[in-house]
Amino acid sequence: MYRFFVEPSQVEETVIRICGSDVNHIKNVLRMKTGEEILISTGETMEYTCYIEEFLEDEVTAHIMYAQEAGYELSSKIYLFQGLPKSDKMEWIIQKAVELGVHQVIPVATKRAVVRLEGKKEVNKQRRWQAISESAAKQSKRMYVPEVSHVMSFKEALAYAKNLDVILLPYERAKGMQETKAIINSIKPGQSIGIFIGPEGGFDEKEVEQSMDEGAKAITLGKRILRTETAGLTVLSVLMFALEE
Known part of the structure; x- marks a missing residue:
């Protein structure tokens, strides 16, 4: 499952709005379709499992299926x-x-x-x-x-x-x-x-x-x-x- 990073401000109640260079990557490089699942992180402790909901001209909207606390990082920096x-x-x-x-x-x-x-x-x-x-x-x-x-x-x-x-x-x-x-x-x-x-x-x-x-x-x-x-x-x-x- 592909992972993408967004700013916390891009996360709404049930939707995450992906913008910037990732839009072209999702559309034209990965050629993903609506309904496909992706992982999204805001750089904090929560990880969002989403599916692609809609393709717009300069953004991709992803519907949040569920959020979970992920333990991928080391405790030490x-x-x-x-x-x-x-x-x-x-x-x-x-x-x-x-x-x-x-x-x-x-x-x-x-x-x-x-x-x-x-x-x-x-x-x-x-x-x-x-x-x-x-x-x-x-x-x-x-x-x-x-x-x-x-x-x-x-x-x-x-x-x-x-x-x-x-x-x-x-x-x-x-x-x-x-x-x-x-x-x-x-x-x-x-x-x-x-x-x-x-x-x-x-x-x-x-x-x-x-x-x-x-x-x-x-x-x-x-x-x-x-x-x-x-x-x-x-x-x-x-x-x-x-x-x-």
Whole structure:
């Protein structure tokens, strides 16, 4: 069953009015018909099961069959601070991170990042990344679309993460697996978590020191060296398993 997202203002007593780009997607891409059932979320805790009632020129009306509280989301909000990778790797990272339950993705311009995004180029990239997040959220039955923020400097990212309950930093010089397991097991459901992932060249030593000064906990991901597009998803997978209720 296809899922769509709307603003709470689009929900009436028995009808939800779908507008924007989803109208064309429903009509001309999916070629759906009246009577077909769909799922609609307002980004809150309720999920609506509806059937398509009517096609208008610039909107689709969906009749609410029933609403239920859905438990698809993790109790903890997880923030992925991803050092800007080369090529289109960021698109793949965002897609998979959303599938794994991330709350927000924050692209970070670290010292060793080769990619530099500024001005119109950054705006276009962010728009593209947000569209990928929305598509992944629909596919994985998320209750809301995780935000992909503007690109932050490393200093800005640390300041943004300052109020989170836990900050994790996968680092090749971190202590053994037992210490990492203890850190993961100490995280309680409901706590907010930040994951800092470096670009292809990893973090600069000063960036690691600054992270530790702000309370980040260094963890190991095992004896193998993981690519930047694998490391964050590995931590997200571990946290999903540990925190899923």
